[in-house]
Amino acid sequence: MNFLLGITPSPVMSALLWIVLIVTALYFARPTVHQFILATGDALHKAFRTASQSVANAEQGLAERNREVLLAAGRETKERVVEREFDRINETVRKDLANFSALHRNLSESINRIENDHKEAVDVPPDPPGWVAAVEAVAAIDSKDNRVGVGNVLADIHKSLVKAHKEAMSAYHEASGQRHALLRKMRPEWRQIQQTLGKVGKNVESLLGRSVTIDRHMEEYEDIVKGEDRAVSVLSSSSLVYFFVSALVMAVAIGGATINFSLIARPMAEMVGGTSLVGGFRTADIAALVIIMVEISMGLFLMESLRITRLFPVIGALPDKMRVRMIWITFTILFLLASVEAGLAYMREVLLHDELATSALLRGDLDVAASSEYMWITTAAQMGMGFILPFALTFVAIPLETFVHSLRTVVGLIAIGVLRFVSLILQLLGSGLRSFSALLTHLYDLPLFIPLWWAARDRDEASSDLSEVRS
Numbered sequence: 001m002n003f004l005l006g007i008t009p010s011p012v013m014s015a016l017l018w019i020v021l022i023v024t025a026l027y028f029a030r031p032t033v034h035q036f037i038l039a040t041g042d043a044l045h046k047a048f049r050t051a052s053q054s055v056a057n058a059e060q061g062l063a064e065r066n067r068e069v070l071l072a073a074g075r076e077t078k079e080r081v082v083e084r085e086f087d088r089i090n091e092t093v094r095k096d097l098a099n100f101s102a103l104h105r106n107l108s109e110s111i112n113r114i115e116n117d118h119k120e121a122v123d124v125p126p127d128p129p130g131w132v133a134a135v136e137a138v139a140a141i142d143s144k145d146n147r148v149g150v151g152n153v154l155a156d157i158h159k160s161l162v163k164a165h166k167e168a169m170s171a172y173h174e175a176s177g178q179r180h181a182l183l184r185k186m187r188p189e190w191r192q193i194q195q196t197l198g199k200v201g202k203n204v205e206s207l208l209g210r211s212v213t214i215d216r217h218m219e220e221y222e223d224i225v226k227g228e229d230r231a232v233s234v235l236s237s238s239s240l241v242y243f244f245v246s247a248l249v250m251a252v253a254i255g256g257a258t259i260n261f262s263l264i265a266r267p268m269a270e271m272v273g274g275t276s277l278v279g280g281f282r283t284a285d286i287a288a289l290v291i292i293m294v295e296i297s298m299g300l301f302l303m304e305s306l307r308i309t310r311l312f313p314v315i316g317a318l319p320d321k322m323r324v325r326m327i328w329i330t331f332t333i334l335f336l337l338a339s340v341e342a343g344l345a346y347m348r349e350v351l352l353h354d355e356l357a358t359s360a361l362l363r364g365d366l367d368v369a370a371s372s373e374y375m376w377i378t379t380a381a382q383m384g385m386g387f388i389l390p391f392a393l394t395f396v397a398i399p400l401e402t403f404v405h406s407l408r409t410v411v412g413l414i415a416i417g418v419l420r421f422v423s424l425i426l427q428l429l430g431s432g433l434r435s436f437s438a439l440l441t442h443l444y445d446l447p448l449f450i451p452l453w454w455a456a457r458d459r460d461e462a463s464s465d466l467s468e469v470r471s
């Protein structure tokens with residue numbers, strides 16, 4: 001600095017001289033520097049714009065891929081649902097058609113019996129009495145002819161009339177009783193027909209309800225096959241819901257596995273040794289973890305063999321005979337492992353009881369039997385938990401399948417969001433660098449305001465002189 005300021009006797013004059021030289025150099029280099037700054041800004045802008053476009057293309061390709069995955073998963077799910085509904089309808093129709101002949105025969109027999117009883121229960125009018133003709137004959141006799149004892153005849157007719165009336169009423173009452181008895185016999189047949197028709201009506205209503213459900217599922221399936229945006233949005237929201245629900249259930253299952261691990265880790269230390277290490281971990285912990293993992297694996301294979309889940313298509317494609325054998329094999333292994341865990345839980349309680357007894361003796365407490373009187377309750381509870389938890393962990397296969405299938409969609413959506421954000425950031429950086437290059441040109445011109453002002457003043461005077469010459 002002393003050298004730079006010592007080129008003239010006065011440091012102030014040296015500084016002013018350097019300022020003039022630097023400003024002059026900057027002024028003459030101004031067009032080149034401006035071109036360099038603007039060219040650099042344009043190049044960076046184009047580079048970031050190209051990168052943003054590439055990321056946007058990648059995001060669009062990933063979105064298309066995620067859309068295809070969603071549609072394929074939704075199509076597969078709808079096919080399974082529709083197939084299950086058709087199986088239910090097939091089972092219902094098969095049962096109804098299998099009993100249709102017996103049902104038709106029962107209805108025909110009941111209707112025939114009702115018709116026969118109805119014919120027998122018809123109210124038949126009684127035969128006209130025979131004294132009507134006698135009355136007509138008596139009425140035709142001349143009242144002046146007293147040769148015949150009309151009074152006696154009429155008295156006999158009256159007696160006959162009363163007797164015939166009584167006999168007719170008795171016969172009528174007896175026939176009415178028989179008809180009522182026949183009608184009472186018809187009531188069970190009516191009830192049976194009513195129950196049969198009610199059962200048929202329920203089956204028909206069930207089929208109609210299932211047909212409506214199948215129509216709804218088929219409409220959704222058609223939307224999925226066509227690739228409608230509404231179907232994609234529904235599948236995306238459903239995947240998110242399934243992901244969080246299955247994640248919650250998996251967290252609960254992990255808690256159950258942790259409790260199961262704590263039940264068998266301590267007795268396993270007595271079996272394999274509590275001081276040996278494998279890769280920095282206790283051998284007992286590794287053994288307990290392996291047992292739990294084997295139980296979960298057997299549960300997965302059992303669910304796959306039952307065709308409840310479809311994580312392993314090879315198992316689902318096995319012949320039915322081999323699949324049934326696999327069901328029994330996996331269930332037997334799972335049952336044996338659950339029994340082993342129950343025994344380990346019992347061993348854990350025994351070890352705990354021995355430790356409590358030893359510590360009580362060391363303290364001088366001789367009343368150990370009284371404190372262990374109700375220990376069988378905790379022992380039974382731990383053995384029950386050790387036996388039930390492996391079977392409970394079997395059902396982890398269901399949320400695991402849902403979690404795996406929904407994870408693809410969730411990861412795709414997150415990746416799409418990240419790529420979209422990166423594309424936006426690159427685009428903003430490109431535009432910002434272009435604007436920053438223009439700002440740098442203005443900052444470069446800031447020290448040159450005097451020569452720029454003087455050059456602008458000369459241009460204005462030259463333009464005014466030119467206009468005057470032209471005028």
